Every structure is written in structure tokens, then in C-alpha cells.
Amino acid sequence: MNFRNFPMVPRVIYGRGSFDDLHEIIAPKRKGDAPFIFFVDEVFATRDNLIRRIPLQGNDKIIFINTTDEPKTKQVDALRDALKAEFGGVSGIIGIGGGSIMDTAKAVGLMMTNEGSSAQYQGWDLIKTQGVYRVGIPTLSGTGAEVSRTAVLTGPEKKLGLNSDYTTFDQVVLDPSLTKDAPNDQRFFTGMDCYIHCIESLNGTYLNAFSKSYGEKSEEMCEQVFLRKNVWDDESDEALMMASWHGGMSIAYSQVGVAHAVSYGLAFVLGTHHGIGNSIVFNYLEEYYPSGVEKFHEMVRKWHIDLPKGICAHCTDEQFNTMINVSLGMAPLWENALGKNWRNSMTPEKLRALYERM
Ligand code: NAD
Ligand code: ZN
Numbered sequence: 001m002n003f004r005n006f007p008m009v010p011r012v013i014y015g016r017g018s019f020d021d022l023h024e025i026i027a028p029k030r031k032g033d034a035p036f037i038f039f040v041d042e043v044f045a046t047r048d049n050l051i052r053r054i055p056l057q058g059n060d061k062i063i064f065i066n067t068t069d070e071p072k073t074k075q076v077d078a079l080r081d082a083l084k085a086e087f088g089g090v091s092g093i094i095g096i097g098g099g100s101i102m103d104t105a106k107a108v109g110l111m112m113t114n115e116g117s118s119a120q121y122q123g124w125d126l127i128k129t130q131g132v133y134r135v136g137i138p139t140l141s142g143t144g145a146e147v148s149r150t151a152v153l154t155g156p157e158k159k160l161g162l163n164s165d166y167t168t169f170d171q172v173v174l175d176p177s178l179t180k181d182a183p184n185d186q187r188f189f190t191g192m193d194c195y196i197h198c199i200e201s202l203n204g205t206y207l208n209a210f211s212k213s214y215g216e217k218s219e220e221m222c223e224q225v226f227l228r229k230n231v232w233d234d235e236s237d238e239a240l241m242m243a244s245w246h247g248g249m250s251i252a253y254s255q256v257g258v259a260h261a262v263s264y265g266l267a268f269v270l271g272t273h274h275g276i277g278n279s280i281v282f283n284y285l286e287e288y289y290p291s292g293v294e295k296f297h298e299m300v301r302k303w304h305i306d307l308p309k310g311i312c313a314h315c316t317d318e319q320f321n322t323m324i325n326v327s328l329g330m331a332p333l334w335e336n337a338l339g340k341n342w343r344n345s346m347t348p349e350k351l352r353a354l355y356e357r358m
Helices: 018-029 073-087 099-111 184-202 209-228 234-252 258-270 274-282 290-302 317-328 331-338 348-357
Strands: 011-014 036-041 061-065 092-097 133-138 152-154 159-163 171-174
Touching: 011 018, 018 092, 018 133, 018 171, 036 099, 061 099, 073 099, 073 152, 092 099, 099 133, 099 152, 099 159, 159 258, 171 234, 184 209, 184 234, 184 258, 184 274, 184 290, 209 234, 209 290, 258 274, 258 317, 258 331, 258 348, 274 290, 317 348
Parallel strands: 011 171, 036 061, 036 092, 092 133, 133 171
Antiparallel strands: 152 159
16 A cells, blocks of 8 residues: 555544543443443542543443553553453443553553553554554643554653554543643643644645644644633633644644654653653754744743753763664654655764753
């Protein structure tokens, strides 16, 4: 095949309060006594207004997941093993949280039917068997994990997604009221992930009309909420939720670029989280994305964001080399950003100098 024939989420429900339709949505998917498992970000454990609305029935179970660290292959394997030991099989897995929880739900759902460790499937199209039924319910907007065909995991050797046609959710519930209480900083960083997806897609060599149509709309909505509005309101939650979706659609048919390639190095060596890592890197990318970076600086000022500085100040040569290797290993991202001859312009020395600025 000459063109990418990529899967989309087959069903999506949108609307303030749509979370309460979950019981009706999942009822036909129930397989006898096999439970639905709800992976919920631990931050909601004490928020009864969400927890009591989770439609538990029979053996259904809520598992609270701590997201201090982004999801790891060994955590996904352990969750899968525990579910198999307790229940044998499940009717489905429902992830309620930001990108970390959504990726965990996607990955565990796949690993219920794929043998071995999830680390074996980090890469492209290595998953060959349909997973169990999976629902994604974002409580933070920006990553596009709700719509993408990947579940990003940190493994023993690399941070890389389970990219496959089987990875996309079977159902997504977009309820903007769920993002309402996200902390200002976190909302900003995850929102910037979306903004950066758009800038990298729209300024990449892989750009095409399909990606452009989604990227432009998403960028416009990001600017609406982070540049033109002075307060965060319901309309902001709604716009950013749809910006995230469109941003994800935009990169589905193009690629991300320099900020993501560089930030993967930070994540692998320093454990820097995705949204904040992208923001730290993007802050210094005026050479590659001049107008996007200028607007980004304006957004940082407007929302009083304290961007961490000096995070590489104490890195050893070995750490710098690992970051550089991880980053330069992301060939498609560099090719999208700088063209086929990217290795001529992005050398290890240049990348080291960039890391040293952070
Ligand atoms: P996250 O899921 O890691 O959550 C960040 C923090 O926000 C956590 O402390 C969490 O407890 C908190 N939080 C989430 N929702 C909240 C709410 N409504 N109220 C209060 N606190 C809330 O953050 P993220 O930026 O959404 O996701 C990052 C992850 O997504 C990374 O692991 C990254 O690799 C992954 N990612 C995946 C894709 C994909 O296509 N699959 C794309 C981009 C990023
Ligand atoms: Zn991203």
C-alpha cells in the first residue's frame, strides 16, 4: 500500500455531562460476568462527585492509578497479570484521566490478548491481535491520546508507543466538564502539547491538506483560549478539548517535530513529563518555529507560568550522550521538521548545545 490507511475512533460522544451516559454506552458490551475495569487517575480518589457517577455493576472494579511517573511497560504488564489472575477475562477497560491514564488503558487492553511483555510491542505495527473493548475519557485536554493510534510507554530500553491499528480506543467520551478542575499549570503544559502538535505539523515537510485542515483549526482554538481570553471558563474547557482532538488528527497524517524529538531525550534520561518537557524545549526553538515560539512566550507571560530552567545544568556527558542518542533516534520527527537531509543540519554537537541551554 502506498498510502497510510489509519484507523479512527469508531464512536465518540461529546457534551457537558455526557459522562453520565457511560452506563448505557457500555451495557451492550458486557460479556456475562466478566467485569468492566475502570482505571482512574488517583487524583480523583477523593472526588466523590466523579467516583459515585462511575456505573459499577457486578464484579466491576475501579483501580486508582498514580501518575507521578508516566506509564511504564512493567506497570502495564503487572496490571494485565493482576487482572488475568483475578478475573481471567474482562468485558472492557475504561481509562479516566489525562494522557497517562488513557495510554495505560489502551496498553493494558491490548496486552490482555497479546502474549508477553508490552516492551516487545514498542514500535510500529507489532501488535497483531485485537485487544479487549476500551473506552477513553479525558480529564485533561491536549495530548490527543484520546484519538491517536499509539499508547506511549517507557520501557527498559526506550520511551516509545505501541503504535498499531489496534491501539485506538473503541469509544471516547468527551465531556468538557471533567477538565474543569485541572490545575492552571498542568492545564497549560498539556494544552501546550496540543499547541506544539499543531505548530510542528503545520511547519513540517510532511504537511498535507488533511493534516493542515485539522492543524489550523486546532491552532486557532489554542490561541483562542491561551491568547485571546483573559479568564478560564467553560468555553475554554470545550475549545481545548476539541483542539486536542483536532491536534491529534493533524499529526495522525503528518508527524511532530523538533520539540518532541528533543523532549523524548529529556523524558528518557530525566523523567521529564511530556507537556512540561515539550514546553521547556519549545521555549528555545525560535530558529525552527519563529512565530509559534513568539506566541508561546506571550502565552507563558499571560498565564504566569514558571518554566523550569537549568534542568540540564548537572547532566553528565553520559547523560547528554544518551539524550542525544534517544533524540536523534526519532528519525521521522527530524525528517518532518528539517527535510530528508536533516542529519546535515542537526548534528550531535548542535543538539548538545541546545540541551545545555535548558
Ligand atoms: P497526565 O495524564 O500525566 O496527568 C498530569 C497530572 O494531571 C497528573 O498529576 C494528574 O493526576 C493530573 N490530572 C489529570 N486530570 C486532572 C483533573 N481533571 N484535575 C486535576 N488533576 C488532573 O498528563 P497529560 O499531559 O494529559 O498526559 C501525558 C502523558 O500522555 C505522557 O505519558 C505522554 O507520553 C502521553 N502522550 C500520549 C500521546 C498519545 O498519542 N498516546 C500523545 C501525547 C502524550
Ligand atoms: Zn505531544
